[in-house]
Amino acid sequence: MVKGKPPPLSERRRFLLQALQGIGLATLGAVTWSAYLDEAKGSKLFLRPPGALNESDFLSHCIRCGLCVEACPYDTLKLSRVGDNVPLGTPYFTAREIPCHMCDDIPCVPPCPSGALDAVLVSKIDKAGTTKLDIGMAKMGIAIVDSDQCIAYWGIQCDACYRACPLINEAIVIDHSRNDRTGKHALLVPRVVPDVCTGCGMCEKVCVTEKASIFVLPLEVAKGKAGSNYIKGWDEKDEKRLETQRGGGETTVTPTSSQKPVDYLNDEEF
Amino acid sequence: MGWLKKHRFLILRRLTQISMIVFYFAANAWGWKVLEGNIGSSLFLGTIPLADPFAVVQMSAAGALLGLDVLIGAVIITLFYAIIGGRAFCSWVCPINMVSDAANRLRRVLRINEVERRVVISRHLRYWVLALSIALSAIFGVAAFEFISPIGMVSRGLIFGIGFGGAVVAGVFLFDLFGVKNGFCGHLCPLGGFYSLIGRFSVIRVKHNQEKCTLCMKCTTICPEKPVLHMIGKRSEFVAMGECTNCARCIEVCDDDALNFNIRLFKQQDKE
Numbered sequence: 001m002v003k004g005k006p007p008p009l010s011e012r013r014r015f016l017l018q019a020l021q022g023i024g025l026a027t028l029g030a031v032t033w034s035a036y037l038d039e040a041k042g043s044k045l046f047l048r049p050p051g052a053l054n055e056s057d058f059l060s061h062c063i064r065c066g067l068c069v070e071a072c073p074y075d076t077l078k079l080s081r082v083g084d085n086v087p088l089g090t091p092y093f094t095a096r097e098i099p100c101h102m103c104d105d106i107p108c109v110p111p112c113p114s115g116a117l118d119a120v121l122v123s124k125i126d127k128a129g130t131t132k133l134d135i136g137m138a139k140m141g142i143a144i145v146d147s148d149q150c151i152a153y154w155g156i157q158c159d160a161c162y163r164a165c166p167l168i169n170e171a172i173v174i175d176h177s178r179n180d181r182t183g184k185h186a187l188l189v190p191r192v193v194p195d196v197c198t199g200c201g202m203c204e205k206v207c208v209t210e211k212a213s214i215f216v217l218p219l220e221v222a223k224g225k226a227g228s229n230y231i232k233g234w235d236e237k238d239e240k241r242l243e244t245q246r247g248g249g250e251t252t253v254t255p256t257s258s259q260k261p262v263d264y265l266n267d268e269e270f
Numbered sequence: 271m272g273w274l275k276k277h278r279f280l281i282l283r284r285l286t287q288i289s290m291i292v293f294y295f296a297a298n299a300w301g302w303k304v305l306e307g308n309i310g311s312s313l314f315l316g317t318i319p320l321a322d323p324f325a326v327v328q329m330s331a332a333g334a335l336l337g338l339d340v341l342i343g344a345v346i347i348t349l350f351y352a353i354i355g356g357r358a359f360c361s362w363v364c365p366i367n368m369v370s371d372a373a374n375r376l377r378r379v380l381r382i383n384e385v386e387r388r389v390v391i392s393r394h395l396r397y398w399v400l401a402l403s404i405a406l407s408a409i410f411g412v413a414a415f416e417f418i419s420p421i422g423m424v425s426r427g428l429i430f431g432i433g434f435g436g437a438v439v440a441g442v443f444l445f446d447l448f449g450v451k452n453g454f455c456g457h458l459c460p461l462g463g464f465y466s467l468i469g470r471f472s473v474i475r476v477k478h479n480q481e482k483c484t485l486c487m488k489c490t491t492i493c494p495e496k497p498v499l500h501m502i503g504k505r506s507e508f509v510a511m512g513e514c515t516n517c518a519r520c521i522e523v524c525d526d527d528a529l530n531f532n533i534r535l536f537k538q539q540d541k542e
Binding site: 022026033034036037038040041056057059060061063064065066067069070078079081082083084087088089111112113114115 | 297335410432
């Protein structure tokens with residue numbers, strides 16, 4: 001074959017190459033964009049307004065209009081900006097700066113046009129059958145105590161978080177025990193009651209340590225999960241799961257050893 | 271007076287763009303009830319919901335069963351642009367328009383348009399980005415474009431504080447200035463693509479009168495969506511392509527009254 005100028009592109013080849021180019025560039029764009037989306041979705045360390053759907057549903061529902069932010073009378077809520085490490089444009093709050101004041105009428109929830117903040121999640125039906133907003137049902141996060149840095153655990157008297165808690169003696173209770181270090185004082189330490197705590201962050205705001213030793217984390221981050229294989233036998237409701245639960249219920253059979261128990265005493269290794 | 275007449279639509283456009291931002295800002299700062307929220311979704315006069323239909327499409331693709339308010343709001347906006355305004359959102363409402371117009375202006379002043387080195391991308395790219403937005407929304411379960419939209423960033427930024435979003439806006443400006451002429455709005459933006467598609471059959475349109483045209487071509491120089499003016503000097507007809515943003519710059523620069531807004535009713539057009 002003689003080396004020379006290659007023949008001009010045929011129509012078909014030109015078309016195929018152009019299509020390939022388009023697909024290639026689209027893939028490049030899609031991959032970059034996907035990487036960013038995945039990364040942006042991954043951040044979790046922030047608190048959502050009361051009545052927010054779980055985080056993945058919240059992200060698909062929130063239209064980022066800021067009506068909840070405008071409704072908040074304490075300027076607690078902010079819309080995230082570039083660099084805040086919160087999915088862009090969505091509402092959040094930082095408890096150490098301005099916590100949620102747990103307004104009775106929850107002004108941030110009803111204006112939500114898209115259902116990302118769902119009034120049903122923070123409403124109770126009373127005996128008369130009317131639905132009423134109840135901020136006590138909010139689950140914005142949960143307060144966690146760092147017992148290593150909380151000065152009450154050192155034996156120093158402090159109950160700032162307990163006093164500031166809007167659900168005083170319900171969401172935070174004080175446990176007392178003997179102070180073994182001094183031998184003659186009591187330790188009065190705060191303990192968070194997980195079912196009651198709404199995650200408003202009042203405690204984090206007032207904590208006297210340099211960096212708050214009681215702080216609110218989103219439930220998804222803070223909570224463990226025992227798994228459905230554990231059933232509380234002492235709890236009638238939980239026990240009922242035995243009847244309804246499907247899957248995960250296989251029985252493990254360990255074969256009995258053929259040796260006599262005494263033989264093991266005479267074993268060389270013993 | 272001459273200057274005013276030459277910029278009458280431009281002044282009106284800036285007026286609508288800026289007054290919307292002022293109303294949004296006032297709603298957040300002082301509790302005015304004229305227009306609350308932002309460009310993604312708002313509440314007009316405290317009662318009428320408005321919503322960005324493209325955001326709603328993405329969110330629905332992401333699997334969200336949305337609240338009635340945003341759905342109604344999206345329908346209202348869709349009907350308005352589909353029946354009346356065409357792609358008017360881009361030149362009369364969108365805050366990025368001022369950024370890209372500024373870049374364009376500077377391009378003309380600095381004569382960057384005459385520099386040989388060019389970056390060429392297709393105007394159809396926006397439809398690819400549009401398709402990709404919806405596909406990625408479905409895959410990741412979030413409204414994909416809303417995560418990167420400079421439009422949302424600016425709109426929220428002007429109301430709630432912009433932060434590093436300013437860098438993104440600067441990016442759009444630099445891209446339009448040194449990269450591609452009308453690069454963002456005319457080539458990339460899927461929201462513009464979306465409104466081009468739904469505004470295709472709107473009633474308010476620019477109409478060209480070929481008999482008056484002197485072929486000075488000022489209109490095609492100023493037009494941010496040049497291909498839509500393909501009929502200039504050739505045929506008297508409506509600017510029918512959906513990509514026209516009804517910005518009316520062509521009407522203003524024309525010294526011969528060969529371009530004007532007109533009502534397009536399809537029955538009449540058939541007779542002509």
